[in-house]
Amino acid sequence: MPRISKLYDSFKNGYVVAVLTVLLAFLAVAALVYKPLTMPSTTPVVQSHDISEVTRLASLDRKNLDYLLIAEPLSDFPRYVLKYKGADEIRVVKVPSSTHANLEREVLLKHGIPYAIAQPQYLAKHPGVLDDKEAQRSALAELASFLARNAIGIALLAFLVIGLRKGLPGLTGGASVIKPENLKGSMDDLVGMEDIKSEVAHLEEMIRNRDIYRSHNIDKPFNVMLTGPAGTGKTKLAGYLAKKLDIPLIQTSGSSLESGFVGGGSKALTAIYKKACAQGRCIIFLDEAQSLFMPRGRGDKKWDDDTANTLLGLLDGVKSDEGSGVIWVVASNFDDNNMQMDEAMLRRFSVKINFRLPNRAERRELLNVFLSRKDPACIDWSRLNLDYVADITANLSPALLETVVDRASMIAIQEKSLITTDVLFRAFERASIGMTDRATTAEKEKERERVARHELGHFFMQIDPLLRQGLSWEEVKARSNLLKISTESVSKIGALGYVLSSANDVSLRTLEEMEQDVIQLYGGVAAEELFYGPRGISTGSQNDIQKVTGMLDLMVNRLSMYSRSKLDYSQLKAEASPEEALREVEAKADELYSRTLEAMKEYTGLISALTGILMERYVLSKDEVFELLAQMVELPRKAA
Incomplete structure (x- = not known):
């Protein structure tokens, strides 16, 4: 063991690196000074760029060919060396490297023409092969040739040398320590989010007053899990917390631990932990860590869970005081509500802070x-x-x-x-939405007319429930979430038009509201059927129908909104369940689409009138739409 430790120290101090460097230099010099002990040949060499000399080999009698060599096949301009029996000269054809690849495949290999690589001894004996009005290879060219012939070995040697000094990828922690004075921002940068700030303040108080919690027999490390949608400030919060506690931060990500080496992630985590322990008090921030929280034991390889197992042990801390000042903060865009997570891993986190979207x-x-x-x-x-x-x-x-x-x-x-x-x-x-383009549909009047009617169908099914309440246009406008109707194309979503609407903060939806969402989506295809007939429906409804299918599956199969048996049928494995569920989804789709068609018939006149205006202007804003409607009809309907 002392001998191994001494050998490792010699690597660490760079002695072996120096020896290997000298060895490489010696090999390079040897390549330069090495000259084959063969006298140059007096056979004349004829240089050419005529590629047909090579292609003719496919039809010539190969018995007349003495030999075919390829000189410097890896260079930018390989040379084909041809020697025919009885000939007093050697023919050399210089070709570009890209042409060489085609010639080798389509002429030599395809027609079974034997060839070999010209060896250094042959080239030394026939120097004219490489002499096409250029100087003989210089010492630098000799070195380049040597390096090219031994590139793999030299690259591997350099990789091992660097790996022994700085660590192979995945075998050490590459994360750097960020001092608190170098962290930007503060907790005040989190606008609003008072509930989250309160949780962080509580966490800070727990960290600062560990003795109070020890008196309650709470001596576990305060590991922290941050979850929530992307872009809500989880990464920034870790930096704010370290700055407020005046302790350094070590940041890395779950993906950086996937090194490709067996055990690489475990070694990286251990190295990061040791680096944090050396700081005394420190925060380790592990971003995008959802892959480490998946249930273990699913893979068929015994080392699949090594990284997660190592993290479990490190989250518990060490028995000594070495890691008592280390705080693990992990962030994920998923939590245990929308992704199955390992129970043992979840238990390691005494503090969980769930971020939300701003109100x-x-x-x-x-x-x-x-x-x-x-x-x-x-x-x-x-x-x-x-x-x-x-x-x-x-x-x-x-x-x-x-x-x-x-x-x-x-x-x-x-x-x-x-x-x-x-x-x-x-x-x-x-x-x-992305970039919109008016020129794509400018010359396609029929397509734009269809798109205009389709999008207006969506709009009228959106406001139909409000009109059935007998509201005025002003009241409907105030309650409508329409922003604009457009017949400009959108490459991002592959559409030739769109209805832009604002969303709602509250995500809870009732059965009635979800049915209305389905009817609104059906509005486009229903408008097409009314104006062009059942066989005139276009493929522009594909995205709408996909959304409807997902919503109906949710309503019928997963939420059982139409059944007294409140079950998630998608989890049941009974053989009859899929067919029965499919029939119920089809029946509900037919019912809601029929309702859409009946409602749409009352708006065909308004759709026809607005289509011409939309065709002319390409875009109608919310104000413009309701101003036009108020001019056309004072009160569109009474309460049903």
């Missing part, structure tokens, strides 16, 4: 914060309605809201204008 008031404040960081001269505050922008950006994370604000800046710079509500709206549209 309307928080979105407004976030938008105000992001805009306030810009030069005041870039924003027209008099034409900026943050309440409206907060309404239309429901379900966006803080990161996406910042993207919308940055996109608004790009639009303002491009148009040499100020940031206004309209600019922010277009930025939101660009971030959520």
Whole structure:
């Protein structure tokens, strides 16, 4: 053991590296000075670039060919060396490397023409083979040739040398230690999120007052799990916490532990832990760690769970005081509600903080914060309605809201204008839908007419329940979540038109609301059937029908909304269940589509009138749509 330790220390101190470097230099010099002890031949060499000399080999009598060699096949210009029996000369054809690959495959290999690689001894004996009005190879060229012939061995040797000094990938922790003074931001940067801030304040209090918790016999490490949608600030929070506690942070990700080496992830985790222990008090932040939380024992290889098993042990801490100051903080976009997780792993985390998307008031404040960081001269505050922008950006994370604000800046710079509500709206549209293109459908009048009717069908099925209540157009407009109707194409979603609507913060939906969602989705295909007949329905309804299928499967099979037996039929394995469930889904789809068709018949006149205007303008905003409707019909219907 002392001898092994001494050998490792010699590697660590660089002695072996120095020896290997000298060895490599010696081999390089040897390659330079080495000259074959063969006298040059007097056989004349004829250089050529005529590739047909090689292609003719496929039809010539090969008995006349003395030999065929390829010189420098790995160079940019390999040379074909041809010697015919009875000939007094050697023919050399110089070809590009790409042509060489084709010639070798299509002529030599395909027709079974024997050939070999020209060896250094042959090239030394016939120097004219490589002499095409260029100087003989210099010492540098000799070295390059040597390195090319031994590239794999040299690369492997260099890899091992570097690995012994700095660690092979996956065998050591590559994460660096970030000092608290180098961490940016603070807890105040988390706009709103008071519930999350309260949890973090409680966590900070637990860490600072460990003695109080020990008096309650709570001496486990305060391992922390952060879960929630992407872009909600989990990564930033880990840095804020380390800065507030004035302790260093070591950050890595779950994917960086997947080294490809058996045991690589385990060794990396252990190395990171030792690095943290050396700091005394330290936070280890493991981002995107969901792969480590999957249930163990699913793989057929015994080492599949090595990394997770190692993490389990490290989360418990060590028996000595070595790791008492180490806090593990892991982040994942998934939690145990939407992904099956290992129970043993979940028990290791005494603190779980679940992030959420910001509500309307928080979105407004976030938008105000992001805009306030810009030069005041870039924003027209008099034409900026943050309440409206907060309404239309429901379900966006803080990161996406910042993207919308940055996109608004790009639009303002491009148009040499100020940031206004309209600019922010277009930025939101660009971030959520993508780029729109008017030229794609400009010359396709029939297609645009169909798209216009399709999208108007969606819109009228959206407001149909409000109109059946006998509301005025003003009241319907106030309660409608429509933003715009467009016949511009969107490459991101593969559509030739769209209805842009704002979402709702509350995700709970009743049976009646879900049925209305299905009817709204059916509105497009129902409008096409009314105007073009059952055989005139286009493929533009594919995305709508896919969404309807998923919703009906949820309503019928997973939530049992139409059955007194409240069961999740998707979990049952009975043979009769799939067929029975399919029949019920088909029956409900037929019922809701029939309701859509009946409701749509009352709007065919309005759809025809608006189609022409939409064809002319390409886009109608919410204000424009309801202004036109108010001019056409004062009260579209009475309460049903």
